[in-house]
Amino acid sequence: MIEIGLKHTSELTQTSFPNACGHKYALFFDIDGTLVSFKTHTIPASTIAALTQAKANGHKIFIATGRPPLIITNLGAIQQLIDGFVTINGALCFVDNQVVSCKAIPQEDVLTLVNDAQQKDYGLIVVGEKDVAVLDPHGEVDRVFRGEIAVENLHLSKPLDVVLQQRILQLTPFFSQDYEREILLHMPGCTSGRWHPAFTDITAKGADKGEGIRTLSARLGIDMNYTMAFGDGGNDTSMVKAAGIGVAMGNALESLKAVADYTTTSVDEDGIQQALRHFQLI
Incomplete structure (x- = not known):
């Protein structure tokens, strides 16, 4: 389980994030069916290795999930790599346990x-x-x-x-x-x-993964042109469309593949590693 003690704040210090000159990307990953296999319920070894290398290469790694923090329990293998979270389909976004955005249903x-x-x-x-x-x-x-x-x-x-x-x-x-x-x-x-x-x-309304990654990127001074979003489900559509580069997993819905800039192989066929290599981020 990701241990989170969230603190609301009106200000977050912008992190230094290289823009177009450095070609460093903010990478946003859905969990279920993207990072974590529906078959094994684990993160493939190739994905762990790829994210570790991406982080070492200066890219930022973010989670963008429909899960609330209470049930984010399957990211232990990459927890140390994560720079921030878009959770509850964009309704709750946070960095370093500080709330960036929280949107309630009427x-x-x-x-x-x-x-x-x-x-x-x-x-x-x-x-x-x-x-x-x-x-x-x-x-x-x-x-x-x-x-x-x-x-x-x-x-x-x-x-x-x-x-x-x-x-x-x-x-x-x-x-x-x-x-x-x-x-x-x-x-x-x-x-x-x-x-x-x-x-x-x-x-x-206004709380979806696309809005979540825009909000988080704006708060951290990240150029949206240098964001990349990975997903497989219908709730990933908004962020795949919003990101500078939208990537659909091979196991994704056809409707998501239709709006993605690139379709990689499935989560069980080294899809994350394949895509990061394709875009020369690792």
Whole structure:
């Protein structure tokens, strides 16, 4: 687990970051299906080696994930390389445990979905600013998150009434894409990013990975022309389009490949290493 004690601050010191002259890049990586294999639930050795070399070559390494900090537990092999985080699909961004950006879902939209989930009896993860609540009436949340994605720490979830006292940064309901389109008509302050057929991640409008990497880059003085984003799912679309170079994994959705500047091989076929070599960053 990534140990994070976040501190809100209105100012962050800009880091020295070489611009076009040095050709140093800020590299943003999705976790599931990009850094971490869905098959082995680990980071391939080739990816660890590639990121280690990229860091040694002067590039910056950032995480851009839909996961809240509580369940970022699978990056131990590269933790020492990471320069900052875009988490919860851009709703919470931080560097050195200092919050750069935090965007909450409007309370009325939160209650719309929570009430609907309780009435229609479907699974829902409610991500607060500090804690997470899990509604899992049929065990689907556990089956997918723990069984398929090997997520840890959901057992640390808190009661719903406790979490609803906090600002809510993300809602992850387990329902179909058709119903997603229907319910979003009643949640005008929200946007959705689906990366798994069983569920979607709903955040406040303006909170997505693309906006997250722009916000983090602006705060750190990073030229967006020298950013590179790697992803595989629908919630990666905004950052792949926003980055100077957008890279889709070989195992990515076809819709993501269609907007990417480059498609590499899959996470299990040394895709990160192959792409960094292609662009001569390692």
